[in-house]
Amino acid sequence: MTETLALDLARAQFAFTISFHIIFPAITIGLASYLAVLEGLWLYTKNTLYRDLYHFWVKIFAVNFGMGVVSGLVMAYQFGTNWSFFSEFAGSITGPLLAYEVLTAFFLEAGFLGVMLFGWNRVGPGLHFFSTVVVAIGTLISTFWILASNSWMQTPQGHEIINGQVVPVDWLAVIFNPSFPYRLIHMSVAAFLATALFVGASAAWHLLRGRDNPAVRKMFSMAMWMMVLVAPVQAVIGDFHGLNTLEHQPAKVAAMEGHWGGEEAADGEGLPLILFGWPDMEEERTRFAVSVPHLGSLILTHSWDGTIPGLKEFAPEDRPNVPIVFWSFRIMVGLGMLMILLGGLSLMQRWRGRLYDSRWFLRFALLMGPAGLIAILAGWYTTEVGRQPWVVYGLMRTEDAVSTHSATTLGVSLALFVVVYLFVFGAGVAYTLRLVRKGPQLEEGARETSGGPGRPRHAMRPLSAVEEDLDDDQDTDGGR
Amino acid sequence: MQGRETRDRDGATAPLRKRLGWLVLIWVASVLTLGGVAWLMRLFMNAIGLQTN
Numbered sequence: 001m002t003e004t005l006a007l008d009l010a011r012a013q014f015a016f017t018i019s020f021h022i023i024f025p026a027i028t029i030g031l032a033s034y035l036a037v038l039e040g041l042w043l044y045t046k047n048t049l050y051r052d053l054y055h056f057w058v059k060i061f062a063v064n065f066g067m068g069v070v071s072g073l074v075m076a077y078q079f080g081t082n083w084s085f086f087s088e089f090a091g092s093i094t095g096p097l098l099a100y101e102v103l104t105a106f107f108l109e110a111g112f113l114g115v116m117l118f119g120w121n122r123v124g125p126g127l128h129f130f131s132t133v134v135v136a137i138g139t140l141i142s143t144f145w146i147l148a149s150n151s152w153m154q155t156p157q158g159h160e161i162i163n164g165q166v167v168p169v170d171w172l173a174v175i176f177n178p179s180f181p182y183r184l185i186h187m188s189v190a191a192f193l194a195t196a197l198f199v200g201a202s203a204a205w206h207l208l209r210g211r212d213n214p215a216v217r218k219m220f221s222m223a224m225w226m227m228v229l230v231a232p233v234q235a236v237i238g239d240f241h242g243l244n245t246l247e248h249q250p251a252k253v254a255a256m257e258g259h260w261g262g263e264e265a266a267d268g269e270g271l272p273l274i275l276f277g278w279p280d281m282e283e284e285r286t287r288f289a290v291s292v293p294h295l296g297s298l299i300l301t302h303s304w305d306g307t308i309p310g311l312k313e314f315a316p317e318d319r320p321n322v323p324i325v326f327w328s329f330r331i332m333v334g335l336g337m338l339m340i341l342l343g344g345l346s347l348m349q350r351w352r353g354r355l356y357d358s359r360w361f362l363r364f365a366l367l368m369g370p371a372g373l374i375a376i377l378a379g380w381y382t383t384e385v386g387r388q389p390w391v392v393y394g395l396m397r398t399e400d401a402v403s404t405h406s407a408t409t410l411g412v413s414l415a416l417f418v419v420v421y422l423f424v425f426g427a428g429v430a431y432t433l434r435l436v437r438k439g440p441q442l443e444e445g446a447r448e449t450s451g452g453p454g455r456p457r458h459a460m461r462p463l464s465a466v467e468e469d470l471d472d473d474q475d476t477d478g479g480r
Numbered sequence: 481m482q483g484r485e486t487r488d489r490d491g492a493t494a495p496l497r498k499r500l501g502w503l504v505l506i507w508v509a510s511v512l513t514l515g516g517v518a519w520l521m522r523l524f525m526n527a528i529g530l531q532t533n
Contacts, residue, residue, distance in 0.1 A: 106514055
């Protein structure tokens, strides 16, 4: 009983800290590429709106980057403190992959981030753009290594087990494991969408308050084009990812669908798609199911009457927590559909000439601001809870991976994490939102700024690169 | 001073060698700063008894 509680607390601690963490790198990945696009467009078109937007978003990027680094450190330590048996078992694979990520973060992201923040007046536009592009590529390379490590835990290959420890025998097979390409693309695109929604919501907030300027319109327009073009593509990527999961982790897909086996008989033929319901793990059925006949077959097997293994085909001790997987998957998909709707409505409003002044549409864009991040969290809950009871799928159970700490130790440290995180990152997020509230300033990049090497005020850390007086709000219109 | 900085910001008039020098200097300073922080953390961890095998 106590051991089960300790295991649950260790899992809760990891879930809490990584849920906080993932928000920041997701925005970092998206904003880095957005900044590269903005600076490239400025250099190509000479339109200073892009430069002004760059100066606005680079400050938010710096703060976000700092919070991502700090919250990410905790994850690495937890592998050693709370999951020592996992680290002993699989560290020869996960350790090097995470080390590559750290090297990338050091030499590409952090190094050239310094040039981004402090080199504007020193290195010239071409080299500065080069630095921004390198940071953007660095964030994607970091994503590559993190996703390689996680994907290996989902679909392990390229290893042998010698004396109870995983030993890599084929690094290419380890890295390019079967689920890796799908996860990498799905997560990267999710980060772009989450950032676009954040940018779009920021612009919508300013437009709703009457702070209408060409820079705000430009970033709103760019964000809505992302919804139009990328949100539907993400749905297709998700479909491919689902088919890959069905091939390698069928129990996870059965939990996502609330499919226990036998639903086909009730329907006559073909697998229904259960839209809503409550999976009951005791009774081994999904209660109150609202389903569409044959749609499950169409989506999962791309045929009219195809079927998939039901949860009853797996021993009860090999099944994940079905209600969590079932509902987190629906939250992710539902938000994805709302993103597609937002993109479609933006096209309609653009065509009607009402993109920037339709209040109901702007409110919808504002409400969708956190949707990308919530969808990312829901997607990760789906895939991580869906992998249970395995920490390395088919090789090591989660209960065998946890360190031998007492429930008291884990409970107290979890409580401390909650308090410290809410204080530190709550303040960080509040500061970010205050920066957003200030809004893009026209001709900001054309005037001299303080700070940076050789300047009267030396900015020594990413957070201190934010030099604006936050009280100097852009309330020229009375702050409506 | 102000005029030189303006030229530097616009980029075209500063010699490439000087601009590359600033790029390398800022890059090295950034990496060294992060490395210093990582080294301090390692010292702290060693001080409280955490060691590698």
